[in-house]
Amino acid sequence: MTKMTYREAVRAALRKALRSDPRVFLMGEDVGRYGGAFAVSHGLLAEFGPERIRDTPLSESTFVGAGIGAALGGMRPIVEIMTVNFSFLAMDQILNNAATLRHMSGGQLNVPLVVRMATGGGRQMAAQHSNSLEGWYAHIPGIQVLAPATVADAYGMLLGALREADPVFIFEHATLYPLEGEVDESAEPLEITRAAVRRSGGDVTLIAYGGSLGKALQAAERLAQAGIEAEVLDLRALRPLDIPAIVASVAKTHRAVVVDEAWRTGSLAAEISAQIMEKAFDDLDAPVARVCSAEVPMPYAKHLETAALPKVEEIVRAAQELVPRHG
């Protein structure tokens, strides 16, 4: 086991993939000479050269489309998009081509493409750099959507994604890059579609992913002090959702709070609530609660941004409202 940051874990996975498979290359805005907007790819240009660490023009649609074309042509491209907000410039290529080509070609083609991008708020980046819109991607059949919340997952999920025959989108919450943890670099690539129980408990399930996992764990700690044992389920994969894991936990706790940094309306949290209603209705002792971002473009000022984002105390309060007081 090696101690490293989330940022270093993504870099270590990139390095391992580049070393072990000559078909793998990285391209995106400022991934080379700059070292990556979040310094994830720092040093890789020097090690692997400009053919495999490719700085692109600010042409999201075309460099994502070129990733799709290169995947069709036998390569294993990893495309970095600087933030989720920029990725919508490439939505045509993602939705109409990457997600669609296998089906539209009658199964002849497949697109083994990995796209990574930063997501989420909390750094005072205001309304055009702070969204958590991975739920939009999770709406699309044909692509897999991952949200590593731990350092080990930042490493293992990227390597796991490279084994897929079809497109995988990885959302790295930007506040997680300095997070420290342990990685086993000799381990086999992780199973990437199963949710993980990060804390066990019997009173309420806190369902979270990515940047919200830490908040859910903090909330569980506070709830424990108040005598409520919360189970924390880290979704890990947002598409496909690990519905059996969600249902199993709800069957045990009979209550659920979904934490999702996206806006509430039409969110992944809404989808999870609906799935619980459909598949675990009889297990529920209370309505499913949701803690999401306020329905406003993300403000810049710290106090306003904090007010807009899900907070630990909101999760605690939501859980307390579901659990009977005598508990």
Added chain:
Amino acid sequence: MSAAPSSDGPTPDREHALFLLREMLRIRRFEEKAAEMYSLQKIHGFLHLYIGEEATGVGAMQAFTPEDAIVATYREHGHAIARGMPATVLMAEMFGKATGCSHGHGGSMHFFDKARRFYGGYAIVGGGLPIAVGLALAEKLQKHSGVTACYFGDGAVAEGEFHEALNLAALWKLPVVFLCENNLYAMGTALARHQAQTDISAKAAPYGLASSAVDGMDVLAVEAAAKQAAAFVRAGNGPYLLELRTYRFRAHSMADPDLYRTKEEIEEWKKRDPLALFDARLRAWGLLEDAERARLEAEVTAEIEEAVRFAEAGPWEPVENLLADVRGPVKS
């Protein structure tokens, strides 16, 4: 812009000339049959016919080998036929049958043939250009010698992806031959009504690409220009933009009442019908006579009739397979 090659030069090889005529005739008759099948409600959805543009697809395709990759648009029946895809599986695809080239998942706008490196019909205008850039990047990174031919229309030059793709291909010196089939209309909007600069070949220079334009109604001129462009790209000079100036004789799609252009304009262009022009030229050269022409017609008619029979006879994809081709198994 270099001078367009002329077909008024030396007499071409008879066998090759007749092959070109046959390829154009196959497309013309296929499209006429497709229109008929649409009116009989055998074909549904959108149907964009290539009639009038046969010389661009057939002429340009002669520049490419089986190792090269082809990217086309939603008006791609002609490209698919010229690439060697059988009329049978194309007609079956439009009928929506499991025996279609895309198992009935794609229809008229989405023909694919991986074995022939025909990477498909793209129905978002301009959407195929980045794919072509990526295919060419893969060739370059793997040190393969193939080039990528990317067909698109004049409407695509208004899309950001056209400009991004030309820039990136030129920046990275990728082996792409960009083939703009300029039929003068982006659906119903005339080129001069959506472009300030209507000389499409002139749009290449600002991005550092070589380019030229050619009479797209002259199959020999198109072939010569495309071979010149492909040779330039194969020599490692980076991408090339070739503008093929053509015209579609039919409406944009079967749903189009064609209200945006005059009958006179269409009739004027029909005087330059690429099939009729080439037929007349071959006769003038003494390479074609009535008996040969009739034999060709009969063979092509039989081929297209067989395609309809094949399409009719094919089974439907079982509904149980509905979700089968969304994602595939993990690689070992």
